[in-house]
Structures are given as structure tokens and as C-alpha cells.
Amino acid sequence: MTVTGQKQTACVRRRAPRPEWTGLLYIAPAMLLVIVFFVLPVGFTAWMSLHNWPLMGASRWIGFNNYFRMFNDGRFVAALNFTAYYTVIVTILIFAVAFPLALFVERQRAFVSTYRTIIFLPVVVGLASASLLWVWLANVDSGFISPALKALGLVEKSPNLLATFDSAFLTICVMVVWKIAGFTMIILLTGLQAIPADLTEAAVVDGASWWQRFRFLTLPLMRRTIALALIISVTGSILAFDQFYIMTSGGPQNRMISVVYYIFNQSFVSFNLGYGAALSIALLAILVIISVVQLWLLRVGEERS
Template sequence: MATQSNTRSQFPRHRKPSRRQWEGLVYVLPALVLVVVFFLIPLGMAAWMSLHKWPLIGNPRWIGLGNYMRVLGDASFWSALWFTVQYTIAATVGLMSVAFALALMVQGQGRSTTFYRTAYFLPVVTGFASASLLWAWLSNVDSGLFSPLAQSLGLTEGRVNILASFSPAFWSVTIMVIWKMAGFYMVILMSGLQSIPADYQEAARIDGASWLQRLRWITLPLVRKPFALALILCVAGSMLAFDQFYIILNGGPQNQTVTAVYRIFNESFVSFRLGYGAALSMVLLTILLVLSVIQLRLLRDRGES
């Protein structure tokens, strides 16, 4: 009998969910439904399509890993992916630098600070399509603003089409993205800065630490988690860039600004090779997952060290 009682004590009976747990499930259920309907089901459909030769009209045909084998030899896709990586590096460095500087500037209190927060965040609410159309008009060599302004300032001898060559076009779009999205990442980093206890900064100031020393040894370590979140969102968003290059440059000049998503769009909705486009999407998703895991591990290891 003692043995049986000990066994029962070691393996307690499963408790029924409490009322509070059921209430929590009810609150979470709408979000779970949205995730399943708009993410998991489309993801499963894309994975299934990637295993078929799936034309726009006609019956799909099972080809297994044929689309993925074709991806390995698709020089156009890897070229587009390499350009996307270059853009991601440039945009991420620019966005995180500008966003962190803005967060340091507006973390205080006061009416002027509130005004600047609103002003810096305002471009975020503008859609990417609208911002791209605005930038395309500003960059127009005839009716835009940038080319006549550069000529009037003496930077150029005449009007120059900045979208006609790769480097000016690339940096023009990158600057537009920094202007458009820096306020979003500023808010994320600002939330981390405001969570730092003021006593830490005050104690370091009393001990004679300079501003750079406080930034290096107090501010940066304590905003590691918000910085990691902003960095992952920034890299993922840059790797999925499409609107700005499609609207402003249309892949030009000479197809040098075709991103990975742009290539997927062309395969799926221009050439109507839906199965191959789905395979490209799954490859890009895998790359994004790997990059996110690497970033999390690097930031976690640095924080633990």
C-alpha cells in the first residue's frame, strides 16, 4: 500500500483547466485563427505548389523536387538574391544608425520632444507605394526636385537623371527607405532606452563616466533585446524589398535592381510559373529563418559574455 501511495504522489493526477485558463484561451483564439488562416495554411499551400509544375491554366503535375533542382542553376535568382543582400546591408546599417540616433534625441520629456517624435514617426504611416510614387516624382529629371536642386547648388553642370545609372539609383532608393522607416525602429529602440533606470546613468555620471562611456557600458548592453528585435525586423523587411524597386526603378537600370521578391513576382505573375515561384518563395523563407536564428544566437551569446 505504501508503494502504491508513493507512486501516486510521484505521478499526480492531471488537473482540469481552470476557468482563468479557459478565458485566456478565448482571448488568444482570434489571434490563433488569424495565424492559421493567413499564415500556416498559405505556407502549406505554397510548399505543396512548389512540388508541382503549376501553370496558371491547366492541371498541376507532380514533379517532386524538380523546381528546387532548377533553383540551384538559376543564375538570375542568385543574382537577384545577391543584390538583395547588398541592399539589406546598406539599408540595415543606415536604418539602425539613424533610428538609434533619433531615439537618443527624443527619449526625454517635453513638448518639443513630443513634436519631434511625431515628426520623425510621421513618414512611417505613409504606405510604401505612396512613398515610392512620391520619390519617383521627386527624382524625375524634368519635373522633379532633386535634379534642378543639385544644378542650382552647383553640384552638377546640368540636370542629371539619378535613376539612369546603378549607384545613384541604388542610394536614392536606400535613402528613401531610411526616411520612410527610421521612425518605426526609433520607437522600438526608444522603448528600450526609457526602460533603463535613471539611477544607473546618474551613478555613472557621479563617478565621472563620460557620455561615450555611459553609452558603451550602460546604454548599449541594456537595450540589447529591443535592438535585437529591431535588427531582425529590419533585416527581414529589407530581404523582402519589392515595392520601392518595382515602382521607382522597375528593375532598372538594365535589370540591376531586381530583388529576390521581384524575381519571384516575375516568375509567378508575369511568366505564370506558379510552382517555380512557390519554390523560390520557400528558398527565400528558409534563408530568412537561418538569418534570424544566426542574429538571435549572436546577440544572445554577446549578451551572456
């Protein structure tokens, strides 16, 4: 090899990309945010959960006593049961509304952009603001819903929709569906638009009915999209707090206290910060388990198909 060739080879070696830390530098800001606002708070919460941590005074190490306590806490079990019940009901309702809406706005038709905007508008309203709005709408004297029900002849007198468990629970579910269905619709619409048009046209040519196309083409191809929407909906429902705190304050008869509401009461009303931290860690573990199970079911379903 000539001297010139050796110099060129050396230059190539100097310029050749080495396993640099460039990629880590790019993600360093995001990693810093995750560490500061998630990892460290979770670690500190886990440390608090191992202590009797009063609002005032010194903390005292008690090990896993806070975790043993929650198994004998009937109110925490009741909050878990109510949260699970609420999560199942509201998730079903959201998908029952969002999926038909996504199918409706997926087709090109007149004013389809207007329809999408109108359906999505409630999403931009904060959950606390939406809860306050629906408290006013459900008010028996100055609201709109109760007089409308009476005017339609559905009830004899204007009911107080937030006075009983059944009516209050139904009102909250309707509010949440009104608030969240547009967001779920956008997620499902993205999955629908990602389905190749050639496959749908081929199914039509083969004589497949609408139900057959939906069952054997649309649903399998949207499996990941549906799983994402389901995880978001389930996680948001388990973490529900604002609507119960603002609309019913946990009533009637303390039957509408969610897990997060109970954690809030233990931490910032009773000032059992250590026990509240233990409940938070337990809730985090539940969310992780549910997400892992959903992703596992998704993978199993893909392998079978």
C-alpha cells in the same frame, strides 16, 4: 471530520480550478487567424512547389525539381546577391540615422513631442505612395532633387537620378531611410526609456564620460531592443519589392531585381507558379535561418556579459 467539514471540502474540490481549456479558448481566435492566413497558405505553397503548376491546365508532380532548378538559376543567384547587398547597406543607414535621433528625442527638451511627431510622420505613408512621391521628386524635369543639386553647384546639369544603377540605388536607399528611420527610432526610444535613471545617475557620479555610459551601460541594456529593431529591419529589407517595382522596374539593366521581385516575375509574369512557390519557400527558410542566427547571437552575447 464532521459532516459539515466534508461538505465544505467537497465544495472546495468542485470549485478548484482544473486544467481547463479556458486559456486555449482565449487564444482560439488568434490561432484561427494564424492557421487560416499563414499555416494553410504556407502548406499550399509548399505543395505547389512540388508541381509543375501552370496558370491554365492541370498541374503535374515533379518532386523537388523546382528546388534543384533554383541552384542553377543565375538570375535567382543575382537577385539574392543584390538583396543581400541592399539589406546590409540600408540596415546600416537606418541605424546610423535612427539611433542618433532616438538619443536626441529621448531627452526632455522644448518641443520634443513635435520633433518625435515630425520624424515619425513618414512612417504613416504607405511604401507604394512614398515610392511614387520620390519618383516625382527625382524626376529630371518636374522634380525637386535634380534642380536643387544643380542650383547648389553639385552637378553641371540636372541628372536623371533613376537612370544609372549607382544614383538609382542611392535614391532608393535615401527614400527607405526617410520612410523607415522614424519607426526604428521609436523602437530604440522605447529601449532607452526603459533604462533605469538611477543607473545613469550613478554612472555620472562615478565620473563616466558620455561615451563610457553609452558603451558600457546603454548598449548592453538595449541589447534586446536593438536585436528586435535589427530583425525587423533585416526582414523588411529582404522582402523589399515596392520601391524597386515602382521606382526603377528592376532597372537599370535589370540590376535592381530583388528576390521578391524575381518571385513576382516568375509567378505572375512568366506564370511559373510552381517554381515561384519553391522560391517563396526558399526565401521563407532564409528568413527563419537569419532570425534564428540573430537570436542565437543575442543569447550568446547575454551569456558572455
